[in-house]
Amino acid sequence: MTDHSRRRFLKATGTALSGAALMSSPAVAGGSERTDTRFLIDLREISRSEVPDDVEIVHDISEIDVLAARGDPEVVPGSASTTLDMAVYQHDETPQSGPVKERNAKAQGSNGPAWDSGAPTRTELQWDKRAQRVGDLTENPGQERTVQDTATGEGSRIAVIDTGVYDGHPDLADVVNAELSANFTTDPYDFRPNGAGSHGTHVAGTVAGTNANGEGILGTAPDTEVLSLRVFSGMQGASGDVIAALVDAATKGCDAANLSLGYPYPYVYPEKYPFLYAVKELYQRAVDYARSEDMVVVNSAGNDSLDMDGEGVLSLPTEVEGVFGVSATGPIGYLWDDKQESREDKALKKLEDSTASPAFYTNYGDAVDVSAAGGDADLEASAEGIPGWYYDLVLSAVVEYDDEGNPVPGYGWKAGTSMAAPQVTGAVALVRSLRPDASVEEVEDLIRETARDAPGGEEYHGAGHLDLRRLVKRAR
Structure with a gap:
C-alpha cells in the first residue's frame, strides 16, 4: 500500500x-453544573489572596504565575483568571x-x-x-565508528514526562533517578507506571536503554540520567500536571x-x-x-x-x-x-x-x-x-503485569x-x-x-x- x-x-x-x-476533560457536559473539576488559575489576572479557601490547589507553579486547581471555577473572581484544565x-x-x-x-x-x-x-x-x-x-561490526564511540550521554539528564518509567526493567535499572522522579497526578502512587501503561517506559528505553546483559534493547544515550515525571494515571492526563512537570x-x-x-x-x-x-x-x-x-x-x-x-x-x-x-x-x-x-x-x-x-x-x-x-x-x-x-x-x-498485578x-x-x-x-x-x-x-x-x-x-x-x-x- x-x-x-x-x-x-x-x-x-x-x-x-x-x-x-477523545474528550475535552473538564468541560461541562450537556449544560449540567459541576463543582469539582480541574482548572487553571492565572495569577497575572488575580492575586493569590483572591483565590477562595475552598479551591484545592493541586500544583503551585509560581515560577510562571499559574495554579492548577480543583473545585468550582465559578467561585474564582474574574472571567479571564481561569481556564479549563484540558x-x-x-x-x-x-x-x-x-x-x-x-x-x-x-x-x-x-x-x-x-x-x-x-x-x-x-x-x-x-x-x-x-x-x-x-x-x-x-x-x-567492521571498523566503522558508531555514534556511541563518540558520545553516550554521560553527564546529561533528561525528563520523561509521561506515564511513568518502570525502573525495574533490566535495560533501565541504573538509569532512572528515583530521588528526583515524581508523580504529578492526583493518584496516591509513585513515579512508576502503576497501571498507567508502558508508554513512558517505551519512550525511556528509546532514549536510554542500556542493553545491560546483551539481550535487550539499546537506547541512543545509555549513560544519560532519566527523571520519570508521571502525568498519566490512565490514558488521559491533565494539562496542569504536564505544565507543572515541565517547570519541575x-x-x-x-x-x-x-x-x-x-x-x-x-x-x-x-x-x-x-x-x-x-x-x-x-x-x-x-x-x-x-x-x-x-x-x-x-x-x-x-x-x-x-x-x-x-x-x-x-x-x-x-x-x-x-x-x-x-x-x-x-x-x-x-x-x-x-x-x-x-x-x-x-x-x-x-x-x-x-x-x-x-x-x-x-x-x-x-x-x-x-x-x-x-x-x-x-x-x-x-x-x-x-x-x-x-x-x-x-x-x-x-x-507487563502478571496475574497478581506484579x-x-x-x-x-x-x-x-x-x-x-x-x-x-x-x-x-x-x-x-x-x-x-x-x-x-x-x-x-x-x-x-x-x-x-x-x-x-x-x-x-x-x-x-x-x-x-x-x-x-x-x-x-
Whole structure:
C-alpha cells in the first residue's frame, strides 16, 4: 500500500476515532453544573489572596504565575483568571481503533522474541538504531565508528514526562533517578507506571536503554540520567500536571524534557474550542521558563495526518514557540522475509519505503523542526496477517503485569510520533555530554544543521531527518 493510501485511510477514519477516544476533560457536559473539576488559575489576572479557601490547589507553579486547581471555577473572581484544565493524550498506537497497537516481544531462552528458534535478536529488530549506527548492534561490526564511540550521554539528564518509567526493567535499572522522579497526578502512587501503561517506559528505553546483559534493547544515550515525571494515571492526563512537570524538570537541571503527548483531533481548532488559546499561553510561559533554565523541550508532532499549517489549525504543544517539534518516519518491509541471510545491515537495503520516509499518520508543517524514527505500518499487510509487518514499528522496553498485578519487564513494538520524539531527546543528551555549556539555541541549531534531506521534503521533515553520526561529529 502506498503512503498516499495509508494517509487517506487515517483521514477517512479520523472522525470515528476522535469520537470514540477523545474528550475535552473538564468541560461541562450537556449544560449540567459541576463543582469539582480541574482548572487553571492565572495569577497575572488575580492575586493569590483572591483565590477562595475552598479551591484545592493541586500544583503551585509560581515560577510562571499559574495554579492548577480543583473545585468550582465559578467561585474564582474574574472571567479571564481561569481556564479549563484540558485532558492530554499520548501520541502513540495509531490508528487507535486499528491494527497498530502495542505488540509484545516475549523472551524465549536467552535470545529475544518467541516466534521461532531462529528469530532475530532484539537489537537486530531495532532498525531505528541500526539506521543511525548508534552502537555495536551487529555480530560483524567492521571498523566503522558508531555514534556511541563518540558520545553516550554521560553527564546529561533528561525528563520523561509521561506515564511513568518502570525502573525495574533490566535495560533501565541504573538509569532512572528515583530521588528526583515524581508523580504529578492526583493518584496516591509513585513515579512508576502503576497501571498507567508502558508508554513512558517505551519512550525511556528509546532514549536510554542500556542493553545491560546483551539481550535487550539499546537506547541512543545509555549513560544519560532519566527523571520519570508521571502525568498519566490512565490514558488521559491533565494539562496542569504536564505544565507543572515541565517547570519541575527545568528547575531540576534537565537538559531536555520529552513530551510525547498532546491534543489530537478535534482539539486543534481554537475557533471551536477557544480555551485552546489560554492553554497555549500557559504552555508558552512554561516553555519560556524551561529555555531560561537551558532545557530543550522536545514534543511529538501528533498522529492525525494533520497539516499544522492549515487554516484555523492550532496543534498543541507543538506550535508553542520554543518547542522542538518532531514528526515520525518509518520503513515498510523491514525483515518481513525473516531470513537469516537478510539480517544485519542488509535488511536496511531491502525496503519498500526507507526508514526516513514519512509515517502515514504523522502531522506535518512548519512546526516540525526535524523528523525521526517513529515507526510505520502497511495496514493492508497488517489486516492480511503478513508475518513481520509489525517489525516496521519501534521496538523498546515495556512493562507487563502478571496475574497478581506484579510488574514484569518486557519488550514491545509501538508506533507514533511519541516514538520519534525520544530519538531527538536522546540526541540532546549526546550533544550536552559533548558540550555541557551549549545553550538551548546552540543544541537545537546543531540538530537542525546536521539533519539530512529525506523523502517528502521540508513539509514533513522541517530542517531534515535526524542524523546522529553527523551530529556528534559536529558537536565533539
